[in-house]
Amino acid sequence: MKKVLVTGGGGLVGSSIERLSKYYDYDFIFSSRKDGDLCVERDVKNLLFKYKPNYVIHTAAKVGGIAGNLAAQADYFYQNLLMNAYMIHHSAVNNVEKLFAFTSVCVFPDGKEMEESNMHTGPPFEANFAYAHAKRMVDVQIRAYKDQYKVNNYCSIIPGNIFGENDLFDLASGHVIPSLIHKMYKAKHEGEDFVVWGDGSAIREFLYVDDISRIILELLGEEDVPERLLISGETQYSIKEIAETLKEVAEYPREVIYDTSKPKGQASRKSNLTLLRSLFPDFEFTNLKDSLAKSYLWFENNYPNVRL
Ligand SMILES: NC(=O)c1ccc[n+]([C@@H]2O[C@H](COP(=O)([O-])OP(=O)(O)OC[C@H]3O[C@@H](n4cnc5c(N)ncnc54)[C@H](OP(=O)(O)O)[C@@H]3O)[C@@H](O)[C@H]2O)c1
Structure with missing residues (x-):
């Protein structure tokens, strides 16, 4: 072997x-x-x-x-x-x-x-x-x-x-999904507002x-x-789609707050995945909801023993 x-x-x-x-x-x-x-x-x-x-x-x-x-x-x-x-x-x-x-x-x-x-x-x-x-x-x-x-x-x-399980969930690192997961956990379990920087329109x-x-x-x-x-991911999502999907998978009962006084971040470019698709024409990427649910639940089950 x-x-x-x-x-x-x-x-x-x-x-x-x-x-x-x-x-x-x-x-x-x-x-x-x-x-x-x-x-x-x-x-x-x-x-x-x-x-x-x-x-x-x-x-x-x-x-x-x-x-x-x-x-x-x-x-x-x-x-x-x-x-x-x-x-x-x-x-x-x-x-x-x-x-x-x-x-x-x-x-x-x-x-x-x-x-x-x-x-x-x-x-x-x-x-x-x-x-x-x-x-x-x-x-x-x-x-x-x-x-x-x-x-x-x-x-x-x-x-x-x-992004995913065992990510670096440092709130200051600037990695969008792990820091949103950490913020969502604090909002749900510690009563903080779930605040997202910018108006949510940035695409990633x-x-x-x-x-x-x-x-x-x-x-x-x-x-x-x-x-x-x-x-790379094949589909682009707005930050708003990420935040609202996270709210759904975490079963967070309040509204997401968009802080428009904060920058919305760098413009995103689309990856050309022609070579990847020529090698794996039938590969199915995990959908956003399932992948966010797995990542959020992993964080919730492992907190505070997570990488920060
Ligand atoms: N995460 C992303 O979004 C992303 C995007 C593009 C490219 N990449 C690339 O993809 C690869 C995997 O990324 P990842 O997110 O899995 O990174 P990661 O979670 O930070 O894992 C990297 C691992 O490398 C270990 N390491 C660092 N320095 C080392 C050293 N001197 N000797 C031995 N081990 C060392 C770290 O150990 P310690 O924890 O002990 O430091 C850590 O376990 C990296 O090459 C990264 O540059 C990642």
């Missing part, structure tokens, strides 16, 4: 892959920080030597919202660059056959269509330029290693905005975590994987 090493096993995507792994016929190993610091080359070498995986799903990263990025551009650049460089290099020299390394839609140049071939065609959004440049290097490194080491089944995954694309995990797990079984793959 093929061995699959999943890094970032305690994170949003890593823990979703763990929940779903029982449906797939592989020998999975989930590593977390207690198994080593992936910014330290020796730890990465030891991890690959210890487990000798056939495939690697590298989800570990230093991840944060705009505020976190603005406060520590250097840390986001340095840590992500190191962990990706070591993981891709040591996977290639240790004969890992397939590797999926996570980048982000923030790699796309501001104002350009979000489509795989546009990854390097202009500067990324300024607020997280350092994280975005570090993530672009995943793609550069994979291309270089394909050229020299012939690792033809190494792939940069470019995820959109993910969201991706339920188990959807991206299912796609990656399916890709493990493909003979050939693409060099880059953009995976």
